Amino acid sequence: MVVLATKVYVQGDARERSLDALRSLVGNEIEDLDVEYTVGVRRDDFAVVTIEGDDEVVARNVLREEFGEITPDFEAGETYVGTLESWDEDGFVLDAGEDVRIPASELGLGQGTPVQIVERFGLVQHVPLRFVYGGDADDSEAEDADADGADASETGRHRLADEERDRLYEWTRGAGRVNVNSATRGEVRATVNRAGHARDIVTVERLGLLEQSIVCKDETDPPGLLAAIGDYLPAEIRCVIP
Structure with missing residues (x-):
């Protein structure tokens, strides 16, 4: 069995469509x-795939690589995937099978509060994010290690992974994006088409099962696209503006 680092949190017919997807x-x-x-x-709400057969080990590894895995055990300094559960002025909380708090000082995404960072990078709830597990040191140990210039993985504090920071910064260097949750990739593409904006986008990039990123063309205004599709999607939607 593999517990995938993506959630199925919608209900009713939408849940069945999501499971089919x-x-x-x-x-x-x-x-x-x-x-x-x-x-x-x-x-x-985490998705689970039960696998049996001669190639089950290979299949599990393929799915872990594609979706990330929710694991019951963590090792300090190793990279894992969690879904963005909440955020406040003090940092992010990721759901990785248990709550993992990323302090504001360990986000590594530039100036601003975590709330401002969510807006700047167009982050929506439940989007999968990679993080480095920092261990189980208590606060006093973390403060002592900080004073000695130790890495976050040695202080007991978790941090966003370098590759995750790079990916999010790359979003801000493109033509712009519109990020959406609570909808499959197929549903988002159909919505863009229904709104008459198929020619205004490059693609719809899958971030998780129900979290998508609409990649805009250079001449497309992300807030304008958001306004055009917002009435069609009962979702959380945010723009990334270069």
Whole structure:
């Protein structure tokens, strides 16, 4: 069994459509392997894939690489994936099977409060983010280590992974984006088409099962696109403006 680092948090017909989309995504990744699989959802909304067959080890590794994995155990200094659960003036809280708080000082995303950073980088709730687990040192140990110039992984404080910081900064260097949650990639593409803006975008990039990033063309105004599709999507939507 693999617990994927992506959530199915919508209900009703939308939940069934989401599970159908997840089955298709999983099938695309492992259909050539000698395995049988079933897709489900844990009580905490994380997607679960149960795999059996001669290639089950390979299949699990493929899915871990594609989606990230929620694991019960952490090691200091190692990189994991969690979904953005909440944010406040003190930092981010990621859900990685347990709450992992990333202090504001360990986000590494430039000036501003965490709330301002969410707006600047167009982050929406539940988007998967990679982080480095910092261990279990208590606050006094963390302060002492900070005074000695230690890395966050040695202080007991978690931080965003370098590759995650690079990805988010790359978003701000492009033509602009509109990020969405609570909808599959197919639903977002259909919504853009319905709103008459298919020619205004480059692609819809999948961030998680229900978190998407609409990549705009150079001449497209992200706030204008958001306004055009907002009425069609019962979702959290934010812009990334270069």
